[in-house]
Amino acid sequence: MMTPIPDWMNSINEMDDQEFQRWSRLLKQRTGMDVKYARKSFLTTGVRLRMRELGFTSYNDYYQHLLSGRKGKIEWTTLVDRLTIHETRFLRHPGSIKLLTELFLPEYRIDEDHLQAWSVGCATGEESYTLAIALDDYLKRSQRNVYYGVVGSDISLPALAKARKGIYDAHRIKNLPQQHINRYLSKKENGQYQVEKALRERVCFNLLNLLEMDQDVIHKMDIVFCQNVLIYFDKDLRYTILDELVKHINPGGLLVIGVGEAINWKNPHMQRLHGYDALAYTKESSDEQ
Ligand SMILES: C[S@@+](CC[C@H](N)C(=O)[O-])C[C@H]1O[C@@H](n2cnc3c(N)ncnc32)[C@H](O)[C@@H]1O
Structure with a gap:
């Protein structure tokens, strides 16, 4: 059965193909995201919903608004949040964390007793905290006196704001072993879980567009996780980002x-x-450079 079109949608015309090209080009230029024609309805719905919230009925007027100075820049951050996919959870891919703690860390020469990890495209923070838990647990078990920190970065400001709070519904943490839930999270009265303060203090979140990495001061990292982000980019851009x-x-x-x-x-x-x-992948050691 076809889903009925809500009334408000009728006040904004269907996006024609030319209009779609223009919007998908803008998105690609500014975020790298490659929205194929098959996903036209995803883009259209996101743009139309936002237009409705702001009272726009013409795509062109909204497009021009986005290009206009400071207001446009602020609005762009909201639209990008609507058009990017933030699906994520704790310990989403256990194999990557096992590789980190069982294969990589035991062999890695940690310089100056400091270990720095980066979750690239961190969305609402679950991957960043998963990394912090893995590092904390590994360092305690191996009795290493090493300071560690995790940086999470994303293009979506609302996602980063959620990440900083570190509050999650139960289904987001269901992959975590119970002993890690007990040690690193606390259950709130409403059934949600919050990451413990001590762990939150090890993780910081920054706004960063992957297309503008060269313009940002980014410290050298020991560990970089970039999972479920590149899928939105075409092959050439994936390789450039890597x-x-x-x-x-x-x-x-x-x-x-x-x-x-x-x-x-x-x-x-x-x-x-x-x-x-x-x-x-591991990077060649300095003696090889
Ligand atoms: C599906 S989430 C991945 C979350 C997490 N890494 C994981 O594996 O569960 C993809 C994230 O990439 C972010 N993203 C998309 N384009 C980006 C860009 N150009 N710069 C930075 N982040 C971007 C989105 O905002 C979104 O939060």
Whole structure:
């Protein structure tokens, strides 16, 4: 059965193909996201919903509004949040975390007793806190006196605001082992869970557009996770972003990407790390450079 079109939608015309090209071009230029024609209704619905909230009835008027100075910039952050997919959860891909703690960390030479991890495209923060839990647990178990920190970055401001609060519905944490839930989260009266303050203090969240990495001061990282982000970009852009990420990894450091997201990518400084059903690479150590 066809879903009926809500009344308010009728006050905004269907987006024609030319209009769709214009909007998908804007999205690609500014975020890298490649919205194919088959996903036209996803883009159209997001734009129309936002137009309705603001009282626009013409796509062109809304488009011009987005291009106009400060107001346009602020509105753009809201629209981008609506058009990006923030689906995520704690321990989404256990293989990547196993590879980190069982294969990579035991061999990695930690410089100056400081370990820094980065969750790229962190959405609402679940991957960042998963990394913090894995590092905290590993360092305690191996009795290493190492300071660690995690940075989560994303293009969506509302997603980052949620990440900073660290409050999640129960289904988001269901992959975590019970002992980690007990140790790192506390249950609230309404049934949600909040990440413990001590762990939240190890994680910070920053706004960062992956297309503008060269304009940001990014410290060198030991561990970079970029999972379920590249899927929204075309192949060339995926490779460009990965090459750029490599520049921000310390010698010997780790890069983990989503399985199947850039299978044939090669970089002269990176070596594939096999095992644990994960797509991971280590950077050559400084003696090799
Ligand atoms: C599906 S979530 C992935 C979350 C998490 N990494 C995971 O694996 O569960 C994809 C995230 O990528 C972000 N994103 C999309 N384009 C981006 C860009 N150009 N720069 C930074 N983040 C971007 C989206 O806002 C979204 O939060």
